[in-house]
Amino acid sequence: MSTSRRDPQDVDASLDWGRMSVMEAIGHVAVIGAGSMGSGIAQLAAAAGHEAHLVDVVDGAASAALARIASSLGQATDRGRISRDAAADALARVHVESRLEDLPECGLVIEAIREDLEVKRRLFAELAALQAPTTVLASNTSSLDIGAIASAVHDPERVIGLHFFNPPTVMRLVEIIHSDASARPVLDHVTSLMRAWGKTPVHCSSTPGFIVNRVARPFYGEAQRMLEAGVADAATLDACLREAGFRMGPLELTDFIGQDVNLAVGTSVWEQTGRDERYAPTALQQRLVADGHLGRKSGEGIYRYAGGAGPQDASPDEGRMAELVGGPITTDPVARTVAMLVNEALDLVHRGEASAADVDLAMTLGTNYPRGPIAWGREIGHDVIHAQLVELDAAFPGGRYRPSPALSATV
Incomplete structure (x- = not known):
């Protein structure tokens, strides 16, 4: 696990793009992994004007992803977000491959395979070994240590994290993650590229879970603990958080994400932090x-679903809501959750892993929180x-x- 508080090393690594625009310097983009995330990233790259190469070793996976991209571009034209000519051009720039050896030289390769x-x-x-020394190698991992991934590469200064959000x-939002070895020219170059793609980048060191998946752990965990303790039923707890401005309650959100997916990310953060009690799975x-x-799938x-409809057992107890919100901190789902979100965010900034501005931007864009923590x-x-x-x-x-040292120092 990387715990560096330093800026990424300002090394050259022969990554000199001269006076070319960032789009010209990157040129071809490859995406490894043709799932929903990988195909979405490939579509982004193609729509931005790159020749995008989608690779998956599973027979037929990349071709199926190409069909998904065509459908997605068709929906975008129907909604007036892109012209039919632009959609056709973007689709023509997507190429499917079954072997890494078949890729041309790329300026950027993004890995989007399983965790x-x-x-x-x-x-x-x-x-x-296959790509040029100037190729930037990026992982779309949501929680794994970039330094550990980069340790397999003889020139780890060109390895970064590039965490997109679904879809x-x-x-x-895009989280740009650096390890101890990541070169500043690489980070600056990819930051410019993401802006050219219409994305909003934030920066973080390779702390477990990065910004969004680290800071958001209490949002899920507090509601689960209160449900376990019998403080209130799921629908009432969720309704309290929605009334506070959160778009979805934490329990319905984990059903939407997938309990297995949410647990896997939380467990990864827990393991990488030495099984810190703050992140212990429930x-x-x-x-x-x-x-x-x-969950839904x-x-x-937490809830039951039928026929693609919303949860069947989601009627809150409004009387209980009135008792909880504004009551003791131990049973107030809003105050308890917000206190933990603030604590986690302040801790991240205190450790020097991200700026306060980037934390608030990430949590409002990446999770639609009503305020940055x-x-x-x-x-x-x-x-x-x-x-x-x-x-x-x-x-x-x-x-x-336990309160963050950043909190303790201000009281």
């Missing part, structure tokens, strides 16, 4: 996954947040609710 560190390491070693054709979510109750999770903490007052966490820590000892 398995050793598989990614082997892939990056192969890419480094990548719609979501504006027994509730572990049971759901073990029982195959994965399986027909049952840093700004929210200033609004509430650090003294209030600190006192709430001290009370929670006393009620639930073990370290999950």
